[in-house]
Amino acid sequence: MSRHWIFALTTLFASLSATAAEPLRVSAIPDEAPTELQRKFAPLGDYLAAQTGREVVFVPVNDYAAVVEALAAGKLDMAWLGGFTYVQAHRRANKVVPLVQRQEDAQFTSKFIANVDSGIQTLADTKGKDFAFGSPSSTSGHLMPRHFLAEQGINPERDFAHVAFSGAHDATVAWVASGKVPAGALNASVWDKLVEEGKVDTSKVKVIWTTPTYFDYNWTVRGDLDSALQAKIKQAFLNLDPAIPAQAEILKLQRASRFIATQPENYQGIEAAAIQAGLLK
Template identity: 90%
Template sequence: MLKKWILPLTALFVSLGASAAEPLRVSAIPDEVPTELQRKFAPLGDYLAEQTGRDVVFVPVNDYAAVVEALAAGKIDMAWLGGFTYVQAHRRADGVIPLVQRAEDAQFTSKFIANADSGIKTLADLKGKDFAFGSPSSTSGHLMPRHFLAEEGINPEQDFAHVAFSGAHDATVAWVASGKVPAGALNASVWDKLLEEGKVDTKKVKVIWTTPTYFDYNWTVRGGLDPALQAKLKQAFLNLDPKVPAQAEILKLQRASRFIETKPENYQGIEAAAVQAGLLK
């Protein structure tokens, strides 16, 4: 079932010309394993195809930077981005537009976790220890945890023994659970999902701190995408109804109670944090 949504990257470059017959090309930052991203997208892809009258294909990518470059170059039409990757895309190319976010993304958080045998119980206990972020371009797995550490007077490069990047939120949990690193930070929503699915042993991994809230994920479209299609896509997301069983399943897979409109101004705080952290110039 999932295979029909995968468009190999080699096929992505076959045609750069747009036509009415071309499918809507959708991608996402790889903040979880590829099979999970595709599982989450399949029913949403069916729904968007029905609502827009366009075929929809999912375009997997290897890293966060590839999503930004593909969106900026017009090689994908829409992408699921974190707040930081949206800021990068906005700076990289004119015209990218954030359409919608989950209601939950208006008050998102990150979790700091530690191996239960590490003796780490507070942020202060992290000093002198190895620590794992997710991807360097992750909002909830790197930028905002780093930002809030700075507010607590902690500089990872100076205060931690070693800083590592796992590449994805679920990988960070696996690293901490196995003892590869004693502590790390990740997306609170992924943490909750792993708990619900029984994929975290809470005897091995503990939450030691939850960050203050911030804006995070959104669905963003490329510059130049047909405004009528943009409007259809936005309305399709806004119309998702948890009272309709099939749509409730889509919302559940997206870990959304509902989708709401968003705007570039929501991500100014993310941009300021990235500049302050030296991740943007």
């Protein structure tokens, strides 16, 4: 074999090896504090690396829009999205694939909360008061609470004294607890977690209403990600077994009893709600 061919084959194998070694770039909408997102993802990242044979790197982002743009631009391979950010990503690129969701995401809810000293007992009592949503692009912290407020005949811009955006669910709770705003809305799962961990003083903050159910979060991949890798990732999530202690811990951190397959059709209701609310055109 000539030196030319030896060099060419060596270069080819080196290139293939480098490609195989490329990490799986993963991110998540920043609906909680960055340190909390990293803590929740670390064991899952190790599990996915073992299941796929790929190094998994978590890429933090500053806001919801950055996740959508990075996924659409191919700078991320996979992302944890809310129902609304999935719809935005699908509209932005039309090349994203929702793989799995938690079983809980098929019947998700939001909580409306109020400062105990505010005198607010019902949704109607929030009229004329300041009110906090999470991120403008949050499904459970903005879009769906706004949707259900409209069903109750409440228009935030018309009926609230001032509308504020805290940026994250845990921040909304902190704002209401401190009295910065008398009321707000957030992800029910985050509320439950904060209560369980003793990170919210229920003598200062109370739930005044829980929304009807809707589809929410999912793990989405860019559409041009290798199909075999997509299948491995999906199966890895579906295989998570609460009977195995290490995997039970992953599920606990993800606030999931188990993961189930999902599909684009599940988020048509979210898209319709966003259009009706004037958040999509």
